[in-house]
Amino acid sequence: MQRKVCQARIAVLAGCASLALAALAVPAQATPRHGGDPARAVLPEGDGWASAEGGTTGGAAADADHVFTVTDRAELVAALNGGDDTPKIIKIKGTIHGNADDQGNPLTCEDYQRDGYTLEKYLQAYDPATWGDAEPSGPMEEARRASAAEQAERVRIEVGSNTTLIGVGDDATLLGASLQIRGAENVIVRNITFEDTYDCFPQWDPTDGTDGAWNSEYDNVVVYGSRHVWLDHNTFTDGRRPDSAQPRYFGQLFQQHDGLLDIVRGADLVTASWNVFAEHDKTILIGNSDSATADDRGKLRTTFHHNLFEDVNERAPRVRFGKVDAYNNHFKQHADAKYGYTWGIGKEAALVAEHNAFTLHKGLTPADTIRQWTPGTSMTERNNWVNGRSVDLLAAHNAANPDRLLGDDAGWKPTLRTRVHHPLAVPYLVDRHAGAGELNVKAGNKAGNKGGKGRG
Numbered sequence: 001m002q003r004k005v006c007q008a009r010i011a012v013l014a015g016c017a018s019l020a021l022a023a024l025a026v027p028a029q030a031t032p033r034h035g036g037d038p039a040r041a042v043l044p045e046g047d048g049w050a051s052a053e054g055g056t057t058g059g060a061a062a063d064a065d066h067v068f069t070v071t072d073r074a075e076l077v078a079a080l081n082g083g084d085d086t087p088k089i090i091k092i093k094g095t096i097h098g099n100a101d102d103q104g105n106p107l108t109c110e111d112y113q114r115d116g117y118t119l120e121k122y123l124q125a126y127d128p129a130t131w132g133d134a135e136p137s138g139p140m141e142e143a144r145r146a147s148a149a150e151q152a153e154r155v156r157i158e159v160g161s162n163t164t165l166i167g168v169g170d171d172a173t174l175l176g177a178s179l180q181i182r183g184a185e186n187v188i189v190r191n192i193t194f195e196d197t198y199d200c201f202p203q204w205d206p207t208d209g210t211d212g213a214w215n216s217e218y219d220n221v222v223v224y225g226s227r228h229v230w231l232d233h234n235t236f237t238d239g240r241r242p243d244s245a246q247p248r249y250f251g252q253l254f255q256q257h258d259g260l261l262d263i264v265r266g267a268d269l270v271t272a273s274w275n276v277f278a279e280h281d282k283t284i285l286i287g288n289s290d291s292a293t294a295d296d297r298g299k300l301r302t303t304f305h306h307n308l309f310e311d312v313n314e315r316a317p318r319v320r321f322g323k324v325d326a327y328n329n330h331f332k333q334h335a336d337a338k339y340g341y342t343w344g345i346g347k348e349a350a351l352v353a354e355h356n357a358f359t360l361h362k363g364l365t366p367a368d369t370i371r372q373w374t375p376g377t378s379m380t381e382r383n384n385w386v387n388g389r390s391v392d393l394l395a396a397h398n399a400a401n402p403d404r405l406l407g408d409d410a411g412w413k414p415t416l417r418t419r420v421h422h423p424l425a426v427p428y429l430v431d432r433h434a435g436a437g438e439l440n441v442k443a444g445n446k447a448g449n450k451g452g453k454g455r456g
Helices: 002-024 073-083 119-125 139-155 393-400 426-433
Strands: 067-070 088-092 095-097 156-159 163-167 173-175 178-182 185-190 193-195 203-205 213-215 221-224 227-232 235-237 259-264 268-273 276-286 302-305 308-314 323-327 330-332 343-345 350-354 357-359 370-372 378-382 384-386 389-391
Touching (some): 073 088, 119 139, 235 259, 330 426, 343 378, 370 393
Parallel strands (some): 067 088, 088 163, 163 185, 173 193, 178 221, 185 227, 221 259, 235 276, 276 308, 308 330, 330 357, 350 378
16 A cells, blocks of 8 residues: 555656656647748647648748838738738737727727717616616617727727737737737737727627626737638737726626627637737637528637636637537636636537646535526536646536536537647746737837838
């Protein structure tokens, strides 16, 4: 008996030594094609779903006339050139405000107001005490919609095919902007902080839930009907405008943020690696409707690996339809942060969640990490660790929810993975190396032309 105990201790010590060596290894980066320039890096072979069916190269083939360094919204829009598919590399330097005019002047919510809209008038018009529980309609709702359209024109920035967007240095930020990757093919987004994509004009919906809710527009990044998209070493956060600091109207939080990342409407072949998703409510949505079978069935194939999810309330991710691979991610929750669940299993979801690490405070249990939205669904869940111990999260969910049992087989096995680390090494590696500012990207190329077609 004593010999077996000693042997077990030796094995544990040997395993810990191996993990320590693994943790000290810097994660492999994508290999640039030209002189070590990260701006011309392509997604490595076998690195998630975006590496399948031809891979993802972004704007790596761009000629010298289509490499830009941009410092404001007008330059960024000019360089994107209406979302055309010419290979291009766009380097973002400093902070670019989405809520800004063509001269770079910041715009406030008041600047977008049209047709007499003010929040005070809107609250007065649709107070449930006098309006009731019908959906808002009439002049003030129409004024809200007109005002929202003005902001949308500024905030939404369209990205076309064969594009690489990459941050310069460690402080490149898109502030209050919603990057729209719609109907595009072959896009890379790296080394950028996406912060505070806020909606000035949330809509009150008294029919949303039992008590009504405020619904907002604008995700930090939207992948809509696009293929071959690689999101790497970015940071997504509410930042300076957390939902927790917002007021409550009609008894509900005046929520000005939607999602951090949406992958919807036939989007396919996406890899999200080494990103940070922090301080947010509705984090990542894969498939936005149970009825979108024609668009989404057989698509929405997405890989998440080596991402940090810190103090996010839910949807990390919430999945419909897609074959989604989530491995080597770190999910971290502090006691003062709101938490609903991590993985949401919806209609025809096929989530494989393996080799992840959770750091949860004492008020949370392993059963809290999974939520089933559609009866009869399944997921593959293996070798996930909570607070330094291996835990069967699926068994914990099923024990706590005997009336909503999840199956244990997602129906497929991932093959497109880079190095898979032991879950004990994941918190060190991910917390140290994920997020914007980790890539050594330099400027030095021509700036976007504010008045032209994206050529400096």
